[in-house]
Amino acid sequence: MLIHGLQKMTLLDFPGKVACTVFFDGCNFRCPFCHNSELLGVGFPPLMDDGELLAFLEKRKGVLDGVCITGGEPLLQKELPALLESIKNMGFLVKLDTNGSFPETLAELIDKGLVDYVAMDIKNSPRRYAETIGKERYDLSKVEKSIALLLTGKVDYEFRTTVVAQLHDEESFREIGKWIQGAKRYFLQCFAPRDSVLQPGLDAPSEADIHRYAEIARFYVPETGVRGV
Numbered sequence: 602m603l604i605h606g607l608q609k610m611t612l613l614d615f616p617g618k619v620a621c622t623v624f625f626d627g628c629n630f631r632c633p634f635c636h637n638s639e640l641l642g643v644g645f646p647p648l649m650d651d652g653e654l655l656a657f658l659e660k661r662k663g664v665l666d667g668v669c670i671t672g673g674e675p676l677l678q679k680e681l682p683a684l685l686e687s688i689k690n691m692g693f694l695v696k697l698d699t700n701g702s703f704p705e706t707l708a709e710l711i712d713k714g715l716v717d718y719v720a721m722d723i724k725n726s727p728r729r730y731a732e733t734i735g736k737e738r739y740d741l742s743k744v745e746k747s748i749a750l751l752l753t754g755k756v757d758y759e760f761r762t763t764v765v766a767q768l769h770d771e772e773s774f775r776e777i778g779k780w781i782q783g784a785k786r787y788f789l790q791c792f793a794p795r796d797s798v799l800q801p802g803l804d805a806p807s808e809a810d811i812h813r814y815a816e817i818a819r820f821y822v823p824e825t826g827v828r829g830v
C-alpha cells in the first residue's frame with residue numbers, strides 16, 4: 602500500500618489529540634479549491650509503503666494519540682481496512698477524512714471499530730454540489746447515505762465545508778443546515794487561496810460573511826464553528 606505524504610505530528614488535525622497525518626493519493630472529485638491537488642492521481646511519487654508507516658508508528662507509541670487518514674479520498678484504497686486494523690492493534694486512535702462518496706466502506710470501517718472519528722466534507726448545498734466538486738452532474742445518493750450513517754451517531758464525527766467566495770452564499774448554508782439538521786457538530790473552514798489549487802482566481806469569503814453563514818447554519822446545527830479566520 603503506497604503512502605504519498607506523512608505529517609509526523611499535528612495538534613490541529615485530530616480534535617483534542619496529538620496525531621500524525623497520513624496522505625493517500627487519488628480522488629474521485631475535482632474540487633476547484635483542492636489544496637492537495639498534487640494527490641489527485643497524477644502520478645505523484647509515493648513517500649513510503651505501509652510497512653514503513655507501521656515501523657514509524659511503532660517508534661511513536663506513547664508520543665502520538667492517534668493517526669489521521671486523509672487524501673485525496675482515502676476510502677478509494679482497497680487495503681485501507683487491513684492497514685487500519687494494524688494501526689488500531691498498535692493502540693492508536695484513528696481519524697478518517699472523507700468526501701462521503703463511499704458509504705458502504707465507511708459503514709464497514711465503523712462496524713469493525715476501525716475508526717474513532719470521521720470528518721466528512723459537505724461540499725455545498727445539493728443545488729451547487731456538482732459545480733463545487735468540479736463535475737457537470739453528480740448523483741448525491743452516496744453522499745446522502747454517508748450523512749445518514751453519521752447522523753446515527755455510531756461513531757464520533759463532524760461535518761465540514763470549505764467556504765469559497767465564488768461557490769457559497771447565505772442560501773448554501775440554509776440548504777446545508779436543513780440537510781444535516783441534528784448533526785453533532787459542523788465547521789465552516791475558510792478557503793485559503795494558494796497557487797496550487799485546481800482553479801486559480803478563487804477567493805476566501807470575508808470574515809463577516811463566514812461568520813454570518815455560521816450563524817445561519819447554527820439555527821440547524823447549534824454546535825457550528827468557524828475555522829481558519
Ligand code: SF4
Pocket residue numbers: 628629630631632634635636637638641672673674700
Ligand atoms: S474531495 Fe478533497 S481531495 Fe478530493 S478533490 Fe475535493 S478537496 Fe481535493
